Amino acid sequence: MTTGSADKSGKSPRGRAAAVGLSKNQVVAAAVAQIDEKGLAAFSLRELARSLGVSPAVIYWHVGGTKEDLFAEISASITGSLSGSLDAGMPWDARLRQVFRNYRTLVHRHPAVAPLLGAQMKSNGVANLDWVETILSALHDGGYRGDALRPAFNVLVGGLAGFVTMELAPPPVGKPDSAGKGWEDLFAERVAQIDPEVYPLTSAALPDITNRIFVLRWQNGADVSYGDSFELLLDLLIEGLKARAPAVSS
Amino acid sequence: MTTGSADKSGKSPRGRAAAVGLSKNQVVAAAVAQIDEKGLAAFSLRELARSLGVSPAVIYWHVGGTKEDLFAEISASITGSLSGSLDAGMPWDARLRQVFRNYRTLVHRHPAVAPLLGAQMKSNGVANLDWVETILSALHDGGYRGDALRPAFNVLVGGLAGFVTMELAPPPVGKPDSAGKGWEDLFAERVAQIDPEVYPLTSAALPDITNRIFVLRWQNGADVSYGDSFELLLDLLIEGLKARAPAVSS
DNA sequence: TTCCCAATTGAACGATGTTCTATAAGGGAT
DNA sequence: ATCCCTTATAGAACATCGTTCAATTGGGAA
Numbered sequence: 001m002t003t004g005s006a007d008k009s010g011k012s013p014r015g016r017a018a019a020v021g022l023s024k025n026q027v028v029a030a031a032v033a034q035i036d037e038k039g040l041a042a043f044s045l046r047e048l049a050r051s052l053g054v055s056p057a058v059i060y061w062h063v064g065g066t067k068e069d070l071f072a073e074i075s076a077s078i079t080g081s082l083s084g085s086l087d088a089g090m091p092w093d094a095r096l097r098q099v100f101r102n103y104r105t106l107v108h109r110h111p112a113v114a115p116l117l118g119a120q121m122k123s124n125g126v127a128n129l130d131w132v133e134t135i136l137s138a139l140h141d142g143g144y145r146g147d148a149l150r151p152a153f154n155v156l157v158g159g160l161a162g163f164v165t166m167e168l169a170p171p172p173v174g175k176p177d178s179a180g181k182g183w184e185d186l187f188a189e190r191v192a193q194i195d196p197e198v199y200p201l202t203s204a205a206l207p208d209i210t211n212r213i214f215v216l217r218w219q220n221g222a223d224v225s226y227g228d229s230f231e232l233l234l235d236l237l238i239e240g241l242k243a244r245a246p247a248v249s250s
Numbered sequence: 251m252t253t254g255s256a257d258k259s260g261k262s263p264r265g266r267a268a269a270v271g272l273s274k275n276q277v278v279a280a281a282v283a284q285i286d287e288k289g290l291a292a293f294s295l296r297e298l299a300r301s302l303g304v305s306p307a308v309i310y311w312h313v314g315g316t317k318e319d320l321f322a323e324i325s326a327s328i329t330g331s332l333s334g335s336l337d338a339g340m341p342w343d344a345r346l347r348q349v350f351r352n353y354r355t356l357v358h359r360h361p362a363v364a365p366l367l368g369a370q371m372k373s374n375g376v377a378n379l380d381w382v383e384t385i386l387s388a389l390h391d392g393g394y395r396g397d398a399l400r401p402a403f404n405v406l407v408g409g410l411a412g413f414v415t416m417e418l419a420p421p422p423v424g425k426p427d428s429a430g431k432g433w434e435d436l437f438a439e440r441v442a443q444i445d446p447e448v449y450p451l452t453s454a455a456l457p458d459i460t461n462r463i464f465v466l467r468w469q470n471g472a473d474v475s476y477g478d479s480f481e482l483l484l485d486l487l488i489e490g491l492k493a494r495a496p497a498v499s500s
Numbered sequence: 501t502t503c504c505c506a507a508t509t510g511a512a513c514g515a516t517g518t519t520c521t522a523t524a525a526g527g528g529a530t
Numbered sequence: 531a532t533c534c535c536t537t538a539t540a541g542a543a544c545a546t547c548g549t550t551c552a553a554t555t556g557g558g559a560a
Binding site for chain 2: 116121159232
């Protein structure tokens with residue numbers, strides 16, 4: 001296919017092969033698909049080009065700049081669907097809940113891209129301006145203006161987006177130990193060393209706690225529902241902000 | 251120096267040069283220093299070896315395994331100093347505050363390593379077991395036991411550690427636009443397109459909000475104090491957890 | 501037809517993570 | 531003192547990666 005035109009000379013043929021091939025959007029979409037499939041760490045421009053049946057240089061032609069620019073483009077393309085579709089008639093706290101629930105479900109659709117999206121949200125760039133505006137407008141309606149606006153905004157974005165980023169971070173892959181010991185053994189060893197004199201745990205509490213740690217350890221990265229925890233976090237933050245909202249004078 | 255022993259044969263000399271050179275701890279410490287200095291993205295094993303005046307293979311000998319194992323070792327070495335030094339006589343909520351304040355100041359000492367530490371905290375591995383135990387014990391004393399323990403733990407670790415990770419994430423470096431436009435221009439364009447009909451902002455609110463966005467955008471990554479926001483987040487979470495603590499029966 | 505520009509190619513450069521074999525220094529046993 | 535084994539290093543090699551660049555071509559405009 002690609003090498004269909006046989007060339008008698010030793011020189012390999014160069015130049016354009018097909019009609020008008022790729023578009024920038026196609027490149028970005030293919031990149032997202034590949035990250036979703038193989039993970040962010042395993043993503044490479046060359047393999048992206050390979051999967052598109054194209055030379056690596058093509059990526060650079062369509063997406064000007066470097067790999068990080070591709071990442072920015074990816075973030076923008078995903079978070080672009082975040083704006084709009086919000087009933088402005090709702091009370092401000094309900095609006096905030098919905099904004100961040102939307103954010104979470106959106107990010108959950110591309111778990112491997114989560115770190116990129118987190119960084120994007122933090123940077124408050126142009127791509128997510130709608131999103132930022134929605135949050136700021138809700139906080140404004142809730143009485144958070146002037147100097148009070150900024151900490152409230154940071155708390156919501158940092159806390160909630162940070163939560164989602166951590167929630168979706170892949171568990172470490174590496175070896176548990178230089179020997180053949182697995183996490184279980186190491187954990188058991190560690191628990192055996194717990195000195196009730198040092199740790200302020202009643203002997204009744206200890207088994208419960210260590211058991212809980214076990215559960216925590218093993219359910220992380222699995223299909224544990226962080227959803228309940230997210231809802232609790234949302235509740236604590238928004239109810240708290242509501243409770244201590246500055247009085248609106250004007 | 252390194253090639254001091256002249257070798258007449260064409261073969262280059264190999265093998266040990268000095269007495270008993272490096273230790274694993276030295277390698278890890280040098281890696282931390284280098285990440286602190288040049289950033290996590292620019293860190294490479296080869297340059298680490300170069301800065302130690304040593305062959306790349308030496309790193310693999312001292313730190314068995316791969317680059318990620320080195321990262322795990324780094325995380326462990328930093329968060330190792332997180333345990334202990336906590337007055338068990340304090341009320342549980344004060345203990346929680348102190349634990350997470352300690353975490354934040356510790357991570358702030360190595361901002362470039364923050365992503366690694368965040369992942370470590372999420373994984374609840376062996377290295378930070380003391381830390382986890384302290385949090386769980388405080389929550390236990392606060393009445394969070396059984397099924398109530400896990401969401402509370404997730405909220406604290408996910409929210410607060412996630413906040414710190416996001417807070418310290420480096421701002422994106424890339425180009426603002428394919429043209430020569432900077433962030434400012436793009437932002438001005440975007441603001442000019444805001445349709446007051448679409449966005450539920452009073453004309454009085456709009457300038458305030460856009461102004462705030464500007465401030466947010468430009469102060470991120472600079473020396474803005476996220477400390478106040480962190481304290482607010484801490485307050486919201488812990489006061490909230492205190493307010494809705496389950497009643498302790500036993 | 502001629503010319504220009506969008507789109508693509510292959511090759512190349514330097515750097516990286518990782519593995520492998522060779523090798524030298526030191527200590528312990530004989 | 532000699533031999534040997536373990537420890538700690540060197541250097542080379544391999545595959546891959548991000549990025550750049552000159553060369554090339556097809557299609558549309560003039």
